[in-house]
Amino acid sequence: MARILIQFAHPALEKSRVNRRLIAAVESLDFVTVNDLYEQYPDFDIDVHREQELLLAHEVVVLHHPFYWYSSPALIKQWEDLVLEHGWAYGRTGNALAGKQMLNAITTGGKQEAYQETGSNRYTIQQLLAPFEQTARLCKMQYLPPFVVHGSLRITDAEIDAAALRYRELLTLLATGQVTEYATLQTPVLTDLAN
Amino acid sequence: MSQSVLLQALVYLAAAVLFVPLAKRFGLGSVLGYLLAGMVIGPAVLGLVGEEGQDVMHVAEFGVVIMLFLVGLELEPALLWKLRTPILGLGGLQVVVTSLALAGLAMVAGIEWKPALALGLILAMSSTAIVLQTYKEQNQLGTPAGQGTFSVLLFQDIAVIPILAILPLLAMQPAAAGEAAAADHNLLASAPGWLRALALVLAVVSVVVLGKYGMRPIFRLVARSGLREVFIATALLLVGGVALLMELVGLSPALGAFVAGVVLATSEYKHEIESDIDPFKGLLLGLFFMSVGAAIDFGLIRENPLLIAGAVLAIMLVKTAVLLVLGQRFTGNRAQNVTLALGLSQIGEFAFVLLSFTNQNGILDQRITSIATAVVAISMALTPLVFLLNERVIQPRLGPPAAPEREADAIEEKNPVIIAGFGRYGNIVGRFLRANDIGTTVLDFDADRVETLRQLGLRVYYGDASRYDLLHAAGASQAKVIIIALDSSERALELVELVRRHFPHLRILVRAHDRPDAYGFIEAGLTDVYRETVDSSLRLGVDALRLLGVRAYHAQRAARTFLRHDELAMRELAAVHKDRKTYFSTARQRIQELEQLLHFDAANENLREVDEGWDNESLRQEAPPAPSAPTAPQTPVV
Secondary structure, eight states: OOOEEEEEOOTTGGGOSHHHHHHHHHTTSTTEEEEEHHHHOTTSOOOHHHHHHHHHTOSEEEEEEEOBTTBOOHHHHHHHHHHSOBTTTBSTTOOTTTTOEEEEEEEOSSOGGGSSTTSTTOSOHHHHTHHHHHHHHHTTOEEOOOEEEOOTTTOOHHHHHHHHHHHHHHHHHHHTTOHHHHHHHHSSSOOOSOO | OHHHHHHHHHHHHHHHHHHHHHHHHTTOOHHHHHHHHHHHHSTTTTOSSOTHHHHHHHHHHHHHHHHHHHHHHHOOHHHHHHTHHIIIIIIHHHHHHHHHHHHHHHHHTTOOHHHHHHHHHHHTOOOHHHHHHHHHHTTOTTSHHHHHHHHHHHHHHHHHHHHHHHGGGGOSSOOOTHHHHHHHHOTTTTSOHHHHHHHHHHHHHHHHHIIIIIHHHHHHHHHHHTOHHHHHHHHHHHHHHHHHHHHHTTSOHHHHHHHHHHHHTTSTTHHHHHHHHHHHHHHHHHHHHHHHHHHOOHHHHHHSHHHHHHHHHHHHHHHHHHHHHHHHHHHOOHHHHHHHHHHTOSOOTHHHHHHHHHHHTTSSOHHHHHHHHHHHHHHHHHHHHHHHHIIIIIHHHTOSSOOOSSOOOOOOOOOSEEEEOOSTTHHHHHHHHHHTTOOEEEEESOHHHHHHHHHTTOOOEESOTTSHHHHHHTTTTTOSEEEEOOSOHHHHHHHHHHHHHHOTTSEEEEEESSHHHHHHHHHTTOSOEEETTHHHHHHHHHHHHHHTTOOHHHHHHHHHHHHHHHHHHHHHHHHHTTSHHHHHHHHHHHHHHHHHHTTTOTTOTTOOOSSTTTSOHHHHHHSOOOOOOOOOOOOOOO
């Protein structure tokens, strides 16, 4: 069974409705490790060694965060900058992460329609996530389709529960190696429980 | 002559040195020790001091004066105003009702109404010296009983003035020799009433004005000279001067000193004055108690044992009964009320003064005066025993709430955080937590600080956090965290032990004054140890780096790296700090490592904390070689 590392980042978790429930739904899974970055490094003082050990100990890396400004909260970026070192994660001798899988688990305030070439955001989620996809590629990792919960500002409690359940199911698919099933479920239609 | 003074001083001092520690040892309190010492050296037993005892008592009364001055120092006018109801209500009622009751008793015993009333007024007084001293030693002044007692005593001290005015009206025969004797002390005894009143008002006003505007510059000047003994002399001069002034206008010198103390209570020299003259108060009071002991006329007692014993018993019972009835409304607690009533059941030292005054003025005859004097002395000597009886026998029987021997504030709130010590460190933590809506129960042992903090509107409880019952009352069994920020690390360690033993669920966060303190706490097994200077020193260091041109983010991270390693090194060194050799070699090594770490030494591969991700030499090396220098544009060769 593949082990899954959730790199979780939410700077104001106490105000979050959706992300808190998503995390609660999966943290009890025994193949999941939740690494709450804002809890761990409130001063952005990332322990590079600890983070690299965590990455080595897992096969799937989920970057779980709200989708802020078409990207992640700042601490995920800090984590990338410091942890994915040249010669370790990428470069001629950087093979530490080779063969592992990576994906984003994100919540967006806007609805799915907004993330269309014709929508107000003018790009699709996949297009906007390109930097993450390319980061994974550079680290010789396999980038999987993202898990997205749209419309988190208006979503109802029942919809959140459904999303949490789905998150749990998808992670179980990944842990049991059913990557194809996961991919088909995710593409081309992304989760959209808020319509 | 001078030799005999020296000899006398030696006798008194030796008796005190011998008896007071012994009395304390047996749990009897210092007052009883002094009284016993006095009886032993007095005419009754060894006869080392005799008639001079009276003179000594006169000098020693200055101890009472100093004591009231010190009491005044601790009472700021605002606090005094707060106590006005118990002072006037409880104190006033006690004097009036007790006087009438005792006068009635005297009339039943066959004394005429005028001397009976005089006796009642005299015997209604209680002993400020004994009671306040005892309460102070037991740290009970803050309790309801302590406050009530203080109010009554204060009112009695004030009441001495009108009583001195009333007593001559009760004279049975015209005053003879007395007039001259009284005039010794009171310049205005024969002056017309309006002049006396004017002098009285003038004297009090001048004490207040002098204290408020005059003494501060004088103390400042003297303090600046740096001569401590001159400072002490100034303080004694002030007390003595005020006492003399009051005596001259016919006021109680103790009351005058009290007013002077209150006026100086807000002065910045308060604590210095207090600690400087405190030893004098102790010694003089001791002398006073010894002279009381020595003055007990055992011959008279042997002749009238039943009469005197009966009188002592009856008077103390009446005084207790009156306060038992009156005090209930003021203390609101039966146990406290009993303490109050029994504590004030003796007759006070002012009675000696008043008795000699009445004798001189022909109000009371010699026989009544001598017997009354013996009764007063005996009742004073019994007081420490009454306190003991109350503490050991009566209070435990009153059942819950059993008043602890050192009553602390009652604490009504239960909070997740308890803070022990609210000084310069604890109060920042506390304010931070409160600003974040975290309930904190604050305990502090420094009464002054508690008072100041209360005036700032902060809820702070006075009490010794290292006592189980208080910690329990503070809600330690429900709280989650205790923050220890006591000034003394020994006390902090005691508290740690107590918490561990009785409230093991409490997470302990402790402030360490410095590194050795921190080692002590780490050795005691604590993990959350905070050296008080580290973080702010590093902040200063960061600012210094920035002023020297280092970029802010870099400076900030350097401080964090330093802190992390320093904490690790401290924990490591705590294990070896007693072995000096290992300690120093390990410490040297850690310091060296830390310096290296912060040197951003690219060659040091073990230290990865620094920006490898942001400035990677390896990336530079692996990068494809830059295209060879662009060929310079062809320029025609001329």
